[in-house]
Amino acid sequence: MSPFIDSIRARIPYDSFSDTELLQIFPGSKDRLYGLVKRALARRDFIHLRRGVYCLAEPYRRRPLNLFVLAQKLYGPSYISYETALVHHGWIPEAVYTTTSAARLRTRAFHTPLGIFHFTTVPLHGFMTAVERCVVADEVFFMARPWRAIVDYMRSHRKSWRGVGPLLHDLRLDEEQMHTTTAEELNALAAVNRSRPIVRFLNRVRKDLQL
Numbered sequence: 365m366s367p368f369i370d371s372i373r374a375r376i377p378y379d380s381f382s383d384t385e386l387l388q389i390f391p392g393s394k395d396r397l398y399g400l401v402k403r404a405l406a407r408r409d410f411i412h413l414r415r416g417v418y419c420l421a422e423p424y425r426r427r428p429l430n431l432f433v434l435a436q437k438l439y440g441p442s443y444i445s446y447e448t449a450l451v452h453h454g455w456i457p458e459a460v461y462t463t464t465s466a467a468r469l470r471t472r473a474f475h476t477p478l479g480i481f482h483f484t485t486v487p488l489h490g491f492m493t494a495v496e497r498c499v500v501a502d503e504v505f506f507m508a509r510p511w512r513a514i515v516d517y518m519r520s521h522r523k524s525w526r527g528v529g530p531l532l533h534d535l536r537l538d539e540e541q542m543h544t545t546t547a548e549e550l551n552a553l554a555a556v557n558r559s560r561p562i563v564r565f566l567n568r569v570r571k572d573l574q575l
Contacts, residue, residue: 366404366407366409368400368403368404368409369404369409369420369424371389371390372386372389372420373420373424373426375389376389377502378433378503379419379420379424379425379426379427379429380413380417380418380419380420380429380433380434380437381417381418381419381437382416382417382418382437383397383401383416383417384416386401401418405418408421409421409424411476411477411478413434413437413438413474413476413477413478414438414439414474414476417437417438419434419478427501429478430500430501430503430505431463431478431479431481432444432448432452432463432498432500432505432507433500433503433504433505434463434478434481435463435465435481435483435505436465436504436505436506438474438476438481439465439467439469439472439474439481439483440467440468441467441468441469441491442465442466442467442468442483442506443465443466443492443495443505443506443507443508444463444464444465444505444506444507444508445464445465445466445484445486445508445512445513445516445517446464446465446466446484446508446513446516446517446520447460447462447464447513447517448460448462448463448464448465449464449507449508449509449510449512449513450510450513450514450517450535450537452507453509453510453513453541454538454541455510455513455535455537455538455541455542456535456536456537456538457536457538458536461479461480462479462480462481462482463479463480463481463482464482464484465481465482465483465484466483466484466485466486466508466516467483467484467485467486468485468486468488468491469483469485470485471483471484471485484516484520486516486519486520487558489556489558490553490555490556490557492506493512493552493553493556494508494509494511494512494549494552494553495507495508495509495512496508496509509549510541510545511545511549511550511553511566511569512553514531514535515553515557515562515566517535518562518565519559519562524561525565526564526565526568527565527568527569527571527572528542528568528569528572528573529572531569542573543573545569545573545575546575547570547575550566550567550569550570550575551566551570553566554566554567
């Protein structure tokens with residue numbers, strides 16, 4: 365293991381990191397740092413994920429990489445949403461091979477050696493409503509609650525759902541999971557949405573679930 369990798373492992377607690385974090389522990393010339401990074405990439409000690417974001421190669425990692433944490437390092441502010449969030453919560457059964465997120469900035473996709481990360485723009489108003497802060501092994505990521513993920517999906521795919529029935533058909537949701545919903549959660553999402561079709565949909569869901 366090179367002294368450069370030794371220093372990173374000793375001073376950065378995570379196995380993915382940015383240029384900014386590297387500059388904090390290797391002060392001095394940016395050109396010198398970029399030379400070290402370039403050599404680490406050539407030796408395959410690093411994996412390049414996007415401009416300015418890297419992770420350690422597998423032999424040097426201290427734990428498996430968390431793709432949800434990595435998504436937020438790749439592009440932010442963002443939170444995990446859409447199909448990825450629904451699978452995480454157990455609301456849909458299918459495996460998802462792209463990590464899907466909602467973002468404040470423009471829609472982007474990153475094809476990396478660790479998988480595809482897709483980010484779709486959502487309105488700024490109420491951006492963090494029904495989004496949870498999660499901590500795993502001292503690393504933080506943000507995850508949409510199930511109905512927030514459904515609302516994000518409805519908006520980005522321009523769905524015109526009018527209640528629970530079409531939703532179950534299109535996404536093949538676990539109907540039992542839907543009955544864990546509270547009226548408060550649906551009302552909170554309706555309060556921050558400026559889309560009339562989405563507000564009507566949420567109100568109809570509340571009636572369908574008898575909340």
